[in-house]
Amino acid sequence: MTTKNSGMPIGFGLGKKNPLSFQVDLTLLQRATEDEQAAADIKGKPSSFFKDGLVRLFHNPVALVSFIAIILVLIAVIVIPEVWPYSYDLQLGTYYSDGSYNNLSPMEYGTAELARIANGETIFPHLFGTDSLGRDYFIRVIYGARISLIVGLFASIIVLIIGSIYGSISGYFGGKVDLVMMRIVDIIYSLPDLLIIILLASILKTTLNIDNSAFLSALGTGMISIFIVFALLYWVGMARLVRGQILTIKKEDFVLASKASGASGFWIIFKHLLPNSISVIIISVTLQIPSAIFTESFLSFIGLGVSAPMPSLGSLASDALNSISSYPYLLIIPACIISIIILAFNLFGDGLRDSFDPKLQK
Amino acid sequence: MNSKFLSYILKRLIMAVVTVFAVITITFFAMQLIPGGPFLAEKSISAETLALLEAQYGLDKPVFIQYLNYLKGALIWDFGPSIKKTGRFVTDIIFSDFKVSGIIGLIALLIATFTGSILGSLAATHQNKVGDRVIMVLSTASIALPSFIIATVLLLLFCVTLKWFPANGTSIAGYILPTITLSLYPMAYITRLTRSSTLDILNQDYIKMAKAKGLSNRKVLFKHALRNSLTPVITYFGPEFAYIITGSLVVEQIFAIPGLGRDFVSSISNRDYPMIMGTTIFLTDIMVIMLLVSDILYKVADPKVDFD
Numbered sequence: 001m002t003t004k005n006s007g008m009p010i011g012f013g014l015g016k017k018n019p020l021s022f023q024v025d026l027t028l029l030q031r032a033t034e035d036e037q038a039a040a041d042i043k044g045k046p047s048s049f050f051k052d053g054l055v056r057l058f059h060n061p062v063a064l065v066s067f068i069a070i071i072l073v074l075i076a077v078i079v080i081p082e083v084w085p086y087s088y089d090l091q092l093g094t095y096y097s098d099g100s101y102n103n104l105s106p107m108e109y110g111t112a113e114l115a116r117i118a119n120g121e122t123i124f125p126h127l128f129g130t131d132s133l134g135r136d137y138f139i140r141v142i143y144g145a146r147i148s149l150i151v152g153l154f155a156s157i158i159v160l161i162i163g164s165i166y167g168s169i170s171g172y173f174g175g176k177v178d179l180v181m182m183r184i185v186d187i188i189y190s191l192p193d194l195l196i197i198i199l200l201a202s203i204l205k206t207t208l209n210i211d212n213s214a215f216l217s218a219l220g221t222g223m224i225s226i227f228i229v230f231a232l233l234y235w236v237g238m239a240r241l242v243r244g245q246i247l248t249i250k251k252e253d254f255v256l257a258s259k260a261s262g263a264s265g266f267w268i269i270f271k272h273l274l275p276n277s278i279s280v281i282i283i284s285v286t287l288q289i290p291s292a293i294f295t296e297s298f299l300s301f302i303g304l305g306v307s308a309p310m311p312s313l314g315s316l317a318s319d320a321l322n323s324i325s326s327y328p329y330l331l332i333i334p335a336c337i338i339s340i341i342i343l344a345f346n347l348f349g350d351g352l353r354d355s356f357d358p359k360l361q362k
Numbered sequence: 363m364n365s366k367f368l369s370y371i372l373k374r375l376i377m378a379v380v381t382v383f384a385v386i387t388i389t390f391f392a393m394q395l396i397p398g399g400p401f402l403a404e405k406s407i408s409a410e411t412l413a414l415l416e417a418q419y420g421l422d423k424p425v426f427i428q429y430l431n432y433l434k435g436a437l438i439w440d441f442g443p444s445i446k447k448t449g450r451f452v453t454d455i456i457f458s459d460f461k462v463s464g465i466i467g468l469i470a471l472l473i474a475t476f477t478g479s480i481l482g483s484l485a486a487t488h489q490n491k492v493g494d495r496v497i498m499v500l501s502t503a504s505i506a507l508p509s510f511i512i513a514t515v516l517l518l519l520f521c522v523t524l525k526w527f528p529a530n531g532t533s534i535a536g537y538i539l540p541t542i543t544l545s546l547y548p549m550a551y552i553t554r555l556t557r558s559s560t561l562d563i564l565n566q567d568y569i570k571m572a573k574a575k576g577l578s579n580r581k582v583l584f585k586h587a588l589r590n591s592l593t594p595v596i597t598y599f600g601p602e603f604a605y606i607i608t609g610s611l612v613v614e615q616i617f618a619i620p621g622l623g624r625d626f627v628s629s630i631s632n633r634d635y636p637m638i639m640g641t642t643i644f645l646t647d648i649m650v651i652m653l654l655v656s657d658i659l660y661k662v663a664d665p666k667v668d669f670d
Contacts, residue, residue: 183377190381192649194611195626195642196388202630203392294508301510302612302627314510321514321616325522332518335511343506 053279056355063351066344073341077146085124086136088143089309106329110134128333132323135309137330144311145337148293151223151312152345155230155292156285162231163238164281168269170239171246182243185236193233197295200232201225201304222305226296234292241284245277279356286349290342297338313338367661374657378650385646386436389639390429432639441640446632452640456622460644463614463621466537467606470545474602478549479595482556483588486564487579498557501550513543513616540617544610548602552595559591593663600649600656607645 032040057063081088106129113123128137170181204225249255250273258268274281297314299305306312313334320330423431435441441452485497504512516539520526528536563569564587572582611623618624622641629637 186377187381187384190377190650190653191385191388192642192646195645196385198611198627198630199389199392199638199642203395290506297508298510298612301508302615303631314508317511317514324514324518328518328522331514335515338511339503339507342508343503346506347502 053356057351060351060354062347063355066348066351069340069344070348073145073337073344074149077142077149080142081139081146084136084139084142086126086139088140088311089135091134128329131319131330137333140311140316141313141333141337144313144316144334145341147223147306147310147312148296148314148338148341151226151296152289152293155227155234155296156288158227158231159235159238159288159292160281160285163235164242164274166235167239167242168246168273171243172250172265172269172273174247178243182240185239188233188236189240191233194295194298196233197229197299198302198304200229201299204228222299222307226299226305230292230295234288238281238284238288241280242274242277245280246273249273249276283349283353283356286345286352290345290349293338293342293345313341370661371658374654378654381650382643382646386433386639386643387429389642390432393635393639394425436639436643439644441636441643444634444637446629446634446637452636455625455637456640456644459620459622459625462619463607463610463623466541466544466619466621467603467610470541470606471548471599471603473541474545474548474552475595475599477545478552479556479588479592481549482553483560483583483591485553485557486560486591487583489561494557497553501553504546504550505554509543509547510612510616512546513540513613516543517616536617537619540610540613540619543613543617544606548598548606551602552598555594555598556591559594560587563587563591593660596663597656597660599659600653603649603652607648 057067106127109117109123109126117123126136126138128141131137131140166181166185170178170185201222204221246269250268255268255272258272263271293313296305296312297317300312300314301318303315303318305314316334317331317338320327320334324331439453441456444450444452444455447455481497481501485494488494520539521528527539560583569582569586572586573579577585607623610621611627613619614621614623615627622645625637626641626645629641
């Protein structure tokens with residue numbers, strides 16, 4: 001064996017040994033050969049908390065199916081609007097200056113399209129037909145799902161940021177700070193949220209001035225007010241959850257060690273406390289997304305959500321309500337999509353909690 | 363324990379008052395933010411008439427005075443006359459609407475609690491068998507589905523296709539579907555709640571003892587387990603009622619029921635300020651009272667709960 005210090009005995013430099021000592025004579029020891037070292041290595045890599053959780057998650061059929069459903073929906077809403085030949089606000093009737101495009105049944109064509117098909121052209125079919133203004137319904141549903149998911153995602157991120165910062169500050173500093181901060185949370189928590197949301201959304205819809213920002217006006221006042229409402233009201237659940245986590249973690253020795261070596265409160269919160277409560281936070285965010293989608297579709301349904309012509313699943317369902325007896329599928333399709341999305345996120349969130357929440361592990 | 367209990371009640375009371383006060387303040391100043399007065403929609407209105415109207419409704423005074431007047435009114439549930447429904451007082455409208463919404467809500471609440479607790483304990487006693495699976499899948503689905511979806515699907519199925527019920531809530535038959543819709547979510551929630559608490563309790567020693575004595579399964583379940591497993595259901599009573607009332611906003615709209623929810627939504631689009639503020643505060647009062655009562659009941663029902 002050829003290491004740097006070969007030839008030198010291992011116990012070199014320990015000084016002369018007392019002949020009566022029971023101490024191990026290190027000079028008699030030999031280095032292990034590389035083969036022997038390899039044999040002593042632990043077979044396979046040690047499993048981590050994250051890996052264990054993933055294994056549990058993917059052995060849960062319900063969570064796995066919901067995960068696949070979420071991925072499929074995500075791919076659909078990202079890719080399909082980019083490649084689809086019709087856009088969500090294109091009124092085929094005006095495009096062909098023809099009224100026969102309004103309220104087409106699924107897979108039907110308008111007169112101008114039928115003429116073109118007779119000429120041998122291929123026309124992309126209207127999978128779900130068209131709505132009362134002659135817009136391709138399939139792309140409206142897909143686009144609506146995209147809007148609903150964006151709302152769900154952004155609202156959850158807002159809730160995540162505000163809630164985790166508020167909760168960790170309250171939990172870490174404790175005492176009077178905690179008392180005051182938690183009383184504020186209690187008050188917001190006991191507000192009748194849907195009433196306040198309707199109130200705020202209806203006011204913001206008329207007062208919000210976003211014309212000077214291209215990005216914001218593309219989103220529409222309804223969407224902005226939903227985000228504002230979430231930022232104002234919905235973070236309290238997350239704040240409570242994070243605070244509870246922080247309260248238990250901050251008693252751990254490694255936090256004390258960090259404090260003893262002079263770390264600031266800010267450092268301890270972001271470096272030690274929040275990363276250690278990350279699994280609970282992620283689970284709660286996953287469950288927050290469907291609740292945000294739920295609220296958005298509710299607001300859109302009563303006419304306070306997205307502004308026309310932009311569709312959301314709630315506004316599509318609400319529009320379809322007027323013609324429910326003649327065109328029931330216009331309602332059933334968006335209703336099914338909302339249900340699938342909300343159900344998938346809920347079940348996946350439950351699965352995540354079952355596999356990653358340390359408290360639930362046996 | 364008694365002084366602890368009293369201080370707990372006192373604390374909850376203060377919280378309740380602060381909540382109501384916060385809602386009153388939020389609603390008032392939110393209304394102030396809206397540009398244009400409530401009379402802006404009327405086209406042929408002269409400056410003098412406008413001034414007269416504003417004086418009549420007290421809108422010409424400084425904001426702070428308006429706020430104080432309003433606060434005073436809110437305390438005694440006097441929100442003044444409605445701006446759009448001329449000649450009617452907001453409080454009268456709210457009370458007559460609430461008779462409709464309240465009855466539907468109460469029946470839905472009873473259905474939900476009764477059916478939910480029975481289904482939940484059945485699921486728990488048949489844990490991991492077919493019945494349990496079916497109940498859990500159904501309850502998960504009813505929690506995930508937005509109430510307006512359930513309402514429209516029921517409307518489509520029973521009113522439009524099958525024509526079993528009328529599509530508007532002017533007759534007794536018209537109230538059946540909305541009541542069912544409103545009860546589904548709380549029923550599913552109570553089912554899950556009862557299931558998990560019953561599962562907890564079925565593992566306790568005194569249940570094993572009761573079984574060892576030779577009591578029948580039904581007796582063990584209903585006489586010993588169910589009583590204790592219903593404690594968490596009590597806590598849910600308040601939020602459940604709150605859910606039913608807010609859920610009625612959209613369900614009443616869909617089934618065309620002349621209740622508080624429908625009038626609230628229409629008052630928002632009509633900018634009927636006194637009506638909006640009155641309804642919000644009325645509903646908040648009800649929710650806060652329900653929460654207070656259910657919290658206190660919970661502490662009374664379960665002596666093990668801490669007073670923190």
